[in-house]
Amino acid sequence: MSCPKVLLVNWRDTRHPEGGGSERYVERMAEGLARRGYDVTIQCAAHANAPRDEMVAGVRFRRRGGRFSVYGWALLAIMTTRPDVVVDVQNGMPFFSRLVARCPVLVLVHHVHREQWRAVLGPALGRIGWFIESWLAPRLYRKCRYLTVSEVTRAELVRLGVAASRITVVHNGLDPVPRTRAAQDPDPxxxxxxxxxxxxxxxxxxxxxxxxxxxxxxxxxxxxxxxxxxxxxxxxxxxxxxxxxxxxxxxxxxxxxxxxxxxxxxxxxxxxxxxxxxxxxxxxxxxxxxxxxxxxxxxxxxxxxxxxxxxxxxxxxxxxxxxxxxxxxxxxxxxxxxxxxxxAEFDWERSVDAFETAVFDVVSASSRS
The missing domain is CATH 3.40.50.2000 (Glycogen Phosphorylase B;)
Structure with missing residues (x-):
């Protein structure tokens, strides 16, 4: 089997003003797959820090839409680019990729957001967000494989109704830290x-x-x-x-x-x-x-x-x-x-190994069915 075309749909990228550790994880996985010959695209929101279209480390970035319209652009990308597998990165809100994808969908969840919905949106809208994440999404993606970054999140997903057998844990790697000149500060x-x-x-x-x-x-x-x-x-x-x-x-x-x-x-x-x-x-x-x-x-x-x-x-x-x-x-x-x-026990290549196995397994299973 030739290496699949992989589309990752994510809210942000690392160059976004609000980008962080979860975006770094997504990009490290994407870069690792690209090094191994995969055709990899990240579809995410547009922002002023980067162009709409760009190739970085073998990964194609397509930046379209804003905080909310990014979801519509992601669905359009799924329908028009015809990937072999979609990685739906659920930072609380799913992309609803399961509704339009004609290929397997892998769901990537860094953590569940029960406490954050209320903190960010207030009690009323927070309840709606938590309903979508905790009740609707597990049912919509009930036939999909899940990826997460810790056993703690795996257990939380199981409590939301996701079968443990469908969840694979792929830990974060760690970039080598640079040599520093600083000595420990004499003051606390x-x-x-x-x-x-x-x-x-x-x-x-x-x-x-x-x-x-x-x-x-x-x-x-x-x-x-x-x-x-x-x-x-x-x-x-x-x-x-x-x-x-x-x-x-x-x-x-x-x-x-x-x-x-x-x-x-x-x-x-x-x-x-x-x-x-x-x-x-x-x-x-x-x-x-x-x-x-x-x-x-x-x-x-x-x-x-x-x-x-x-x-x-x-x-x-x-x-x-x-x-x-x-x-x-x-x-x-x-x-x-x-x-x-x-x-020292964590590096990105080991993480990419596990991520690639998950991608390849769902594509192989789909081709046999």
């Missing part, structure tokens, strides 16, 4: 890297600094990332009277991001939900332990609790976990060494 320094949006709960990190400021008079928080929640976070830091301790860097390039991570004592990830947590693994590769919430999805896998970082049950516990690691240089060093070893 926390870092948070991510998009500045409500469900990332950067406020929890700011509140932790406020709670610990008396005991740690030189404690600082470095926040790396951009997003529409920036002004709210700046106001929140002023409200908590820690504006002089919190640096909101905005966007920085990859080298500067890694320099900031490498000089930090701890990495914080107070997000409501993450599919995996790429930056957790990047921090681990630099020997920097992470603290996150146990209920926040894939972070419960990307952090090996008690070994490469700590998982908290609620905000008070989050602060206690941060304080315990600030208190113990030996524990941070021990977790840092374990984190480096853990991060």
């Amino acid at each position: 320094t926390l870092v948070l890297v991510g998009r500045l949006v409500p469900h990332k709960r950067v406020e929890h990190a700011i509140d932790a600094v406020a709670r610990l400021a008396t005991r740690w008079p030189k404690l600082r928080l470095e926040v790396v990332g951009q997003g529409w929640w920036l002004r709210t976070l700046r106001e929140h830091a002023e409200l908590r009277d820690v504006q002089d301790r919190v640096t909101l860097h905005g966007w920085v390039d990859e080298q500067d991001k890694h320099e900031i991570i490498a000089r930090s004592w701890l990495h914080l990830c107070p997000s409501v939900k993450e599919g995996w947590g790429v930056v957790i693994m990047e921090a681990a590769a630099h020997g920097v332990p992470s603290v996150a919430y146990r209920a926040a999805g894939g972070v419960a896998e990307s952090i090996v609790d008690g070994t490469t970082g700590l998982l908290a049950t609620d905000f008070d516990d989050f602060v206690r976990k941060v304080e315990s690691l600030l208190d113990s240089a030996s524990l941070r060093t021990e977790m840092g060494a374990a984190g480096r070893a853990w991060a």
Whole structure:
């Protein structure tokens, strides 16, 4: 069998102003398939940072539509490009590709969005979004194979009615982290890297600094990332009277991001939900332990609790976990060494191997039927 034509329909790409870790995953998988001879296209929303049509690393990008119209453009692409397999990337909202595709559909889910619907859209619209994700989508895609990035999300999908036998876990890989010049800061320094949006709960990190400021008079928080929640976070830091301790860097390039991570004592990830947590693994590769919430999805896998970082049950516990690691240089060093070893187990080629197997299996099964 010749290598299939693969169409990935996704809300955004990594060059989009709101692009993040899930988009990086999609593009790494696409690039890996392209290197192996597949004809790969990513259909996503248009934006000012990139042209409508572009070839990057062997992958064809077709950027059409905006936040909502991207879904219509994706359906049109499925009908007109005649792929051999569609990868429907469901970031909460499905593309409804099953309705028009004349080929197998693979459903890629990084995590479920029960908590995020309400946080982003409010209670009324949030209920509609959650109904589509939790009830309608599992029924519409009931004959499709699923891919996800963690066993935690796999279990969540099973609870929504997706048969476990139809779900394959393909973990994130990890890009080699660049060599950094930074030595660990002599003063206690926390870092948070991510998009500045409500469900990332950067406020929890700011509140932790406020709670610990008396005991740690030189404690600082470095926040790396951009997003529409920036002004709210700046106001929140002023409200908590820690504006002089919190640096909101905005966007920085990859080298500067890694320099900031490498000089930090701890990495914080107070997000409501993450599919995996790429930056957790990047921090681990630099020997920097992470603290996150146990209920926040894939972070419960990307952090090996008690070994490469700590998982908290609620905000008070989050602060206690941060304080315990600030208190113990030996524990941070021990977790840092374990984190480096853990991060070394993940690379994109192994992930692409598993992803390619899933793609090839559904195409082969379709050709036999």
